[in-house]
Amino acid sequence: MKDMFKLDGKIAIVTGGAGGIGKALALGLGIHGATVVVSSRNQGAIDAVAAEITQESGNEAMAVSCDVTSEDSMKDLIDRVKEKYGRIDILVNAMGMNIKHDAFEYPISDWEKLFDVNVKGSMIACKAAGRVMREQNYGSIINLSSVRGIRGYTGGNSGYCATKGAVELITKALALEWAPLGIPVNAIGPALVITPGTRHIAEDPELAKKYASAVPMGRIGLPEDMVGACVYLASEASGFVSGQTLYVDGGLTAQ
Numbered sequence: 001m002k003d004m005f006k007l008d009g010k011i012a013i014v015t016g017g018a019g020g021i022g023k024a025l026a027l028g029l030g031i032h033g034a035t036v037v038v039s040s041r042n043q044g045a046i047d048a049v050a051a052e053i054t055q056e057s058g059n060e061a062m063a064v065s066c067d068v069t070s071e072d073s074m075k076d077l078i079d080r081v082k083e084k085y086g087r088i089d090i091l092v093n094a095m096g097m098n099i100k101h102d103a104f105e106y107p108i109s110d111w112e113k114l115f116d117v118n119v120k121g122s123m124i125a126c127k128a129a130g131r132v133m134r135e136q137n138y139g140s141i142i143n144l145s146s147v148r149g150i151r152g153y154t155g156g157n158s159g160y161c162a163t164k165g166a167v168e169l170i171t172k173a174l175a176l177e178w179a180p181l182g183i184p185v186n187a188i189g190p191a192l193v194i195t196p197g198t199r200h201i202a203e204d205p206e207l208a209k210k211y212a213s214a215v216p217m218g219r220i221g222l223p224e225d226m227v228g229a230c231v232y233l234a235s236e237a238s239g240f241v242s243g244q245t246l247y248v249d250g251g252l253t254a255q
């Protein structure tokens, strides 16, 4: 019972692992005992995160570049992890992007780019890692949704909201298909989190106040706030939980 959150000996892949949230999750999984494979398109960035995980946790970490929109690139990542470790226990899909446009002017080429990464990329990664987990009869998948997956938002976010709504339903549909195989599929749904892409909000006192006051707990989220949910969903502590999104949002979606 006391070891139910331990990830010792588990092999975890974190896509988007050098991003604001992905890096915190990759480090958190490593500190809780997992061997982490950090992935994104930028080899230099993932090498740096892998080195930091090893330094902070004492656990081995590996960096393998991958473009989640390409099945060939994903196959290469999965093959390399299988070759090195023989298994994949945890997949965290922390990659993602946003492209904001007024809905009347939304270029469909940008809409497609957004769906390519957030929706197609999530499915490609789930499908590839899920096949390995099917062979093992074991594994756990965690997608990154958003409060914007269940709450609309202004400010040019129609495309982003649509992709995150899709991530919510990919999570539920795969959870149902794969429940008999012992593969839980869940998601984390953050509200605004301060990352390099959103730092300008934290640095502007007026904007920071506006965003913080919309959150019942009165502050903006930090990447570290997401770690507990990820460790829980990756570990045996959540063994009977599937198809759920855990909103780590300071109470925002309780409204």
Ligand SMILES: NC(=O)c1ccc[n+]([C@@H]2O[C@H](COP(=O)([O-])OP(=O)(O)OC[C@H]3O[C@@H](n4cnc5c(N)ncnc54)[C@H](OP(=O)(O)O)[C@@H]3O)[C@@H](O)[C@H]2O)c1
Pocket: 015, 016, 017, 018, 019, 020, 021, 022, 039, 040, 041, 042, 045, 066, 067, 068, 069, 093, 094, 095, 096, 097, 117, 121, 144, 145, 146, 147, 189, 190, 191, 192, 193, 194, 195, 196, 197, 198
């Ligand atoms: N920050 C927030 O306020 C917030 C709130 C709710 C939900 N989320 C969600 O949480 C996740 C992480 O967000 P974040 O703020 O940490 O974003 P971020 O800092 O921009 O990181 C995104 C990561 O995705 C990777 N990526 C982008 N396109 C990729 C592709 N085609 N193939 C592989 N990797 C790709 C990027 O690396 P490369 O460019 O090197 O490939 C980067 O590591 C996203 O799904 C986001 O929608 C964020």
